[in-house]
Amino acid sequence: MTTSNTASSAAETSAPLSNETPIVDYADIQQIIADDFAIMDKQVFGSLNSKVQLVMNVSQHVINAGGKRMRPLITLLCSRLCKDEQSEDAMHLAAITEMLHTATLVHDDVIDESGMRRGRPTANATWDNPTAVLVGDYLIARAFNLLVGFQSLPLLQLFSDGTCDIAEGEVLQLQHQHNPEATEQDYMNIIDGKTSRLFMMATAGVAILQDKPEFMQPFSDFGQHFGNAFQIIDDVLDYSGDSELMGKNLGDDLAEGKPTLPTIVALRLLKQSDEAKYNKLRIAVQTGKVDDAQGLIKLVQESGSLDYCRERALEETRLAQQALSQLPDNQYRQGLWQLTELASSRLA
Template structure:
C-alpha cells in the first residue's frame, strides 16, 4: 500500500481521466463576464490545492461501480467549489496572509472581493447540484454546506475559551472540516445507486478521515515549519483558537502553566517568546503526539468502514489516503 504523497499520486493515476474532466468543469464554471471573479478564483485555485475532496468523490463512485456518465465528475467539481468558497471566507475571518504558501486572496484582492467571490462559488456549486437533478444529492451537499457554516460559527464562539470541552472542539471540526469529506464520499455511492449501508459506510469513512485531517492540521500549527504548513506557523496560537494540542497542554498543566495559557489564549496578551514557550509546554505534555495518535486511530476506523466493499484498486487507494491524512508530519 502506498504511503504519504504516493497515496495521492496513485489515486490521481486511477482517476486521471475523470480528474481532467473535473478540472475543465471547474475552470468553465469559474467563468464570468465580471473579470474580477475568474481572476480571484483562479488565484486560489493556482495556489495548488491537492483536490483531495473531489478525488474522494471520483474514487468512491468508481469503487462503487459507477460507469454511467459524468455525474460524479460534475459533483466532484461542486464539492471543490464548496471547499474553495469556504477557504475564501475563512481567510477573511482569520485575517490570513498566506494560503498554501502564497499570498491569500484577501491579502491580494481585499476582504470584500474575497467574500463576494466565495458567495459566487457557493452559487455555482448549487447550480451544479440542481443540474444533477437528484434531490438526494442536493440534500446531502446542502446539509453539508450548512454544517460547515455552523462549525465555523461554533469555532468563532469557542475561540479564546479554555473552558471548551474536547467534545465541543470535536463538534467544531466535525462541522467545519469533516462534514464535506463525509458528503464528498457519500455522493459517490449515491450516483452509483448503491444501498444505504454503503452510502453510510462511505460517509463515516469520510467523516473519520476529515476529523483526522483537521487534527493533524491543528498539530502542524505547532509542529511544522512555514514551508511545510503553507501558512504562518502559530496562526492558531495568535488567534487564540482552541485546538486539541492546546486543550491537552492546558488541562495537564500546572497552575503556572494554566496562567500562561489564560494570558495568551483567553486574553490574547502575547509576546514574541510566547509561541516558543507554548511549543515547549506541548512537548512536555506530549500534546502533539496525543493529537497525532488520535488522528491515527480515526484513520484506522475510516479504513475499517471500507471492509463492506470488495477489493479493488480504488478501495486500496482509499485505504492509503486514510494513512496519508496522518502521514503529513511523520
C-alpha cells in the first residue's frame, strides 16, 4: 500500500499541474480516447469464450449492465500518456480490468443479496446465487487466462497479488460487519483492498506494459489515492446523496452493518459528546435494525462526521493530483486530473 507521505514528498520537487481546467463531464473525458475506448468495449464482450451457454448468458447479462468503465478508461489514458499511439496490449489490459471489476460486482451482489444494480436485475436475482458466484469465478479465471497472453511475469504478479488483496478486503469487510468498534484504520484497510487495489492495478499495469518503470510509482500512487477518494465519496453519499441517482436507498450501508467511514467517525464523535445518541447508533450498527432510518441519517449528519469525511476525500484527491504532477503534461494527464475533479464534485 502506498502512503500519503510518499506522494507528498515526491510532489514537492515536481512542477504543479498546469492543466487545471474547469470540470467537464465524463463523456468529455472519454472522448479524449474515444477510438481506443470503443475498441476496448467490444473486447470486453469478445473475450468471453466459454463453451457453456449459461456462462455466456450470465456473463453477457452482467457486462451489458454497463457502468462507466472507469477503470479501463484510466488504463487507456495512462497508456496514451506513456506513448501517444493506439496500443492493442493496453486495450486488452483495459478489458481485463473491467472483467475483474465485473466479477467483484457479481460477488458483491450475492453477499449483499442485491436484487438490482444500475436499474437492472442482478445475476443472482435473475438466476440464483450459485450460478452468479460461479460465473463471477469464471470471469476472474478468464481474466487471468488472458493475462497469460502478455507473457509478462511482473504483470501477472501485479494482478495475482492485487486480486488476493481484493478478496482479503472483502473478507475484512465481512469480519467487521455490524462491528461498532471498527476503526478508521480498519476502514482504510478494507477500501485499500476492495476498491483502491483495482484502480492501482489498472494504472501500474500500464507502466509494466509500456516498459516505463519511472512511471510505476506515480501511477500506483494515483490509482491508490483516487480509489480511496472514490470510495469515501460513495460512502458519504450514502448519507447525503440522491437515492435515485445512486440506485439505492440512503442508509443502506448502515442497515447492512458495513463499516463505512461516516458511521465510524460518527460513533467516535458521539461517544465523546452525546452518550444517548452514541448508543442509538451503536445498537443500529450492531443489529442492522434501522426502523428510524431518517432519524439515524440525521444523527450521522449532525454529528459532524460528514464534514470530516469530505475533507478526507478531498485530501485523497489532492494526493492523487500530486501524483499526476510527476507525469508528462499532456491532454491525457489532463483527462486523469479532470476525473479526480469530477469525482470530488459529487460532494457539492
